[in-house]
Amino acid sequence: TRFRTPWNMEPFLRKRLAFLSFFWNKIWPAGAQDHSIPCFPDPGADPELEPPAAVLGSPPAPGQFFRALCDFTARYADELSVSRGDRLYALKEEGDYIFARRLSGQPSVGLVPLAYVAKATAEMFADQPWYFSGISRTQAQQLLLSPANVPGAFLIRPSESSQGDYSLSVRAQAKVRHYRISTAADGSFYLQKGRLFPSLGELLTYYKANWKLIQNPLLQPCVSQKPPEQDAWERPRSEFTLRRKLGKGYFGEVWEGLWLGSVPVAIKVIKSANMKLADLAKEIQTLKSLRHARLIQLHAVCSTGEPVYIVTELMRKGNLQAFLGSPEGRALNPPVLLGFACQVAEGMRYLEERRIVHRDLAARNVLVDDDLACKVADFGLARLLKDDIYSPSSGSKIPVKWTAPEAAHYRVYSPKSDVWSFGVLLYEVFSYGQCPYEGMSNHETLQQIERGYRLPRPAACPAEAYVLMLACWKGSPEERPAFAMLQATLGTIHRRLHPTLT
Structure with missing residues (x-):
């Protein structure tokens, strides 16, 4: 037979003598009902609000947020009345109760039975138009600066750098300002120390009216839209x-x-x-x-x-021009130099097949790794230089000595202008990084080229390779060879000079 007491004894004893919970469970078994004892809310009445078993089975850690599952009316002075949906902040746990601060409505503190509440997450603000969960600082900036929003648009998001805190992001003309919203020990929120608010909504209400404190008006919540997707290449x-x-x-x-x-x-x-x-x-x-x-x-x-x-990727021996001028580079024999030329031609053939114009092919833009592997770098970037930087009028800033005449004079770039540059690169390779047209200014170089002058054959350059260099420097772009032909011919010469290759 169940021990019968006045209706108010069970919660009183469970609350005051929580360490005797084993004894109270013997007297008032779980699930037993007595019509003289008020019933706790029936979890089955609203399946969506049923608290998870883990919440009821393990006491909450202080500092957690909760949401009231249904109305609870305080029976004692130290209990706290709550309404369904109220947000609570647990200050500590006492047996089957939490001692909590109510964050919605009139702020107050008191004991609330665990059976009336469920653990909440940051999503408890999800119904607010100004709350954006799961977005980063960068995504917040992209959203607020999008055409759909105007200065004064704002949002609140979870802080990336401080767990449990929030950030207020506000558009101020063409940029976005971010303010840390901290959570105090009692669960209240503040932007400035000494100004505590029981909820984020009340904090916003205050700063909307007193926006000069943060020097940015809060006019309207950020227009909700999917933030721009970032691909895997884009990294912070x-x-x-x-x-x-x-x-x-x-x-x-x-x-x-x-x-x-x-x-x-x-x-x-x-x-x-x-x-x-x-x-x-x-x-x-x-x-x-x-x-x-x-x-x-x-x-x-x-x-x-x-x-x-x-x-x-990092190529540890640096650029080819500097490497060839180093003691290690100067010790290399012609077959190795020819191998460098073959590798560059192979990379340029790949670009040519995809109709990608390098525009700045030179030994300085070829990188060398520890195993003497060569890789073409900076392909396509020359196109992005501002005109006043990459033009004949700016003197030495245009790489005239590597640039085809039609590109230097008329800015006509094509795979054939890259072929001209490749011929100059061959000169650099076989002269161990020597500057082409040494002693000539850019203007003198262009004048000499127009008169038919061509760079002489370096001492380390095989005669057959020099024939290719001269073919690269044909005045008419259509007469210059394609990179596919250059790669094949250089490969043949390389195998002849280096018979151990198969």
């Missing part, structure tokens, strides 16, 4: 560390760096002042589609914000 700049500067060129600086603290990479830091950033996204799409053993492999890009990073 924070994943990369610049370690050692490798060089500097027309496009910016090249650094040796680490990806995620462990993967060695080369990072090209684009100078936005010199680059047509509006065209960069299109060019990066081209880079992603190109895969060949003789082309430098793209690993990732950081194209949101500045500076732009283009992250590629």
